[in-house]
Structure formats: structure tokens, C-alpha cells
Amino acid sequence: DVKVTQSSRYLVKRTGEKVFLECVQDMDHENMFWYRQDPGLGLRLIYFSYDVKMKEKGDIPEGYSVSREKKERFSLILESASTNQTSMYLCASLRRTRHSSYEQYFGPGTRLTVT
Amino acid sequence: GQQVMQIPQYQHVQEGEDFTTYCNSSTTLSNIQWYKQRPGGHPVFLIQLVKSGEVKKQKRLTFQFGEAKKNSSLHITATQTTDVGTYFCAGPTSGTYKYIFGTGTRLKVLA
Numbered sequence: 001d002v003k004v005t006q007s008s009r010y011l012v013k014r015t016g017e018k019v020f021l022e023c024v025q026d027m028d029h030e031n032m033f034w035y036r037q038d039p040g041l042g043l044r045l046i047y048f049s050y051d052v053k054m055k056e057k058g059d060i061p062e063g064y065s066v067s068r069e070k071k072e073r074f075s076l077i078l079e080s081a082s083t084n085q086t087s088m089y090l091c092a093s094l095r096r097t098r099h100s101s102y103e104q105y106f107g108p109g110t111r112l113t114v115t
Numbered sequence: 116g117q118q119v120m121q122i123p124q125y126q127h128v129q130e131g132e133d134f135t136t137y138c139n140s141s142t143t144l145s146n147i148q149w150y151k152q153r154p155g156g157h158p159v160f161l162i163q164l165v166k167s168g169e170v171k172k173q174k175r176l177t178f179q180f181g182e183a184k185k186n187s188s189l190h191i192t193a194t195q196t197t198d199v200g201t202y203f204c205a206g207p208t209s210g211t212y213k214y215i216f217g218t219g220t221r222l223k224v225l226a
Contacts (some may be wrong), residue, residue, distance in 0.1 A: 031212045040124070042203060043158070043216040050212065058213065059116075090157060094212055101165075102148070104205075104214065106157040 003027075004107040006091055012113045019078040021110050023091030031094035032074040033104065034058075034066065036087040043090065049074055081114045088112075117142050119206055121217035129225050134191045136220035138204035145207060147180055147187045148214065153200040161189075194224045 007022035025032065031050050035043040035058075045058030047066040055066050063085060067075040074093075078085055088111050092104040118141040128134050138147065146165045150158040162171055164180035164187060171178045177190045191198055201221045205214040 033214075035216075040218065042121075042218040043205075045213060045215070048213055056213070059215075092158075101163045102146070102207075102212065103160040103163070104148070104150075104158075105160070109157050 004091060004093055004105050006089075006107040006110050008110050009108060010111050010113075012115065013078075013081050014115055015082060017078075017081050017114075019081050019112065019114075021076040021078075021089055021091075021112070023074045023076070023107055024072050025074075025093040025105070026072065027093065027095065027105075028071060029093040029095055029105075030071070032068070033092045033094070034064075034074065034076045035090045035092065036060070037090055037109075038087050046076065078112075081112075083114050086112060086114045117206075117208055117215050119204060119215045119217040121202075121204060121220050123220055124218065125221050125223075127223045127225060128194050130196060131193050134194050134198070134222055136189050136202050136204075136222075138187045138189075138217050140185045140206050140215075142209070143184050145184075145209070147184075148205045149178060149187075149189055150203045150205065150216075151200050152203065152219075156200075158203060191222075194222070196224050196226055198222060199224050 004025045033048040034046045049055045049068040065077045091107040095103045148163045149161040152158045169180040175192045201219045203219045204217040
């Protein structure tokens with residue numbers, strides 16, 4: 001079974017703090033993603049990575065950066081947290097099946113509150 | 116940019132009634148995926164559709180991909196309380212693994 005873990009389920013940070021969200025997958029997947037989920041807006045892609053040290057901006061990258069030094073780990077960094085970054089953050093990795101079907105496996109999510 | 120819309124946003128049904136959610140993309144999709152997110156949980160992959168006009172069934176769930184590959188639907192027959200959750204569709208941007216998710220349909224089933 002694919003397992004995607006995230007470092008924290010709940011996190012409370014102060015405005016201006018630097019925040020690190022960690023995601024680890026155990027299936028040697030090349031593609032990993034960071035989304036944020038807000039009520040009524042669905043899942044919005046922040047950044048994704050298609051290999052070690054390779055990254056691409058998603059739809060809402062402003063205020064975020066990412067790091068992928070090892071294949072299994074994809075980190076999301078909030079350089080200076082702001083209250084509008086209070087949200088649920090979901091990490092996912094992409095599995096390709098034998099039949100060329102693609103499935104995203106999600107971690108449990110980190111609910112971040114910035115005060 | 117590419118957009119994926121879902122309707123309705125919310126749906127309350129009595130247990131045993133049918134339920135349908137619709138997904139519409141602003142561009143043609145190479146494939147479409149459906150996910151289910153239980154309350155307090157994370158999205159879980161349900162299925163992927165690839166071919167124009169494709170229909171797939173999973174027990175009481177029927178998934179369709181439109182002929183033009185720009186829309187899709189998920190139909191649940193005789194809903195049960197275990198069907199409660201938010202259903203998302205997702206389609207890839209052309210030539211990438213970057214998926215755009217729909218806004219989701221939250222289903223409540225009243226016993």
C-alpha cells in the first residue's frame with residue numbers, strides 16, 4: 001500500500017514566522033504535489049515536483065517555496081506566514097499503474113492556522 | 116486558464132435516493148479522475164476515465180466521460196450513509212501531470 005505521510009496534522013504559527021511542512025512517500029514516485037484546500041474553492045495546486053530538485057509552480061505559488069532534495073520527501077515552505085495562508089494543506093504523490101492510469105495518493109493533511 | 120467546474124456544490128438526499136454530480140472542463144481533457152473525501156479525511160482516488168464516451172461502474176457508482184471529453188458525471192444509485200463526503204473530479208493540463216481539481220460536490224445523506 002502506498003503511504004504518504006505529513007509531518008503534522010495541526011499547526012499554529014504566528015504571522016511572519018517561517019513554516020515548514022514536510023511530506024514523505026514510500027513508493028518511489030517521481031511526481032509529488034502540494035495543494036491547499038479551502039471551503040468552496042476545492043483543491044488548488046501550489047507547487048509540484050517531477051523529480052529530485054525539479055519543481056514547477058502551480059496555480060497559487062505566491063508566498064510559498066518548495067524543496068525536493070530526496071525523491072521521497074517534498075517540503076513546502078511558507079517564507080513569512082500570513083493569516084491568509086490559514087488553510088488545509090494536502091500533499092500527494094502520483095502513481096502510474098501498468099495500464100497507464102494515474103492515481104494521486106494523498107497524505108492526511110496539515111491544518112495550518114496563522115494568528 | 117483551464118477551469119474545471121462542478122455542480123451542484125451541495126446536495127442533500129434521503130437515504131435510498133439517487134445522486135448525480137456533474138463536472139465540466141473549459142478545455143478537452145486527455146483523461147478525468149474522480150476522488151472522494153470523507154468528512155475529516157483526505158481525497159481518495161476512485162477511478163480514471165480515458166476514452167470518449169466511456170462508462171465505468173463500481174457497484175452503485177456509475178462514471179461517464181462525455182463524447183467531447185470536456186465533461187463527466189458520477190451517479191450513485193440508492194445512496195447510503197456511507198456515501199457521505201465530497202466528490203471531486205480532476206483533469207490534467209495538456210501534456211503534464213498537473214491536475215486541475217473541480218470545486219467538489221458535498222453530499223449529505225439523511226437516514
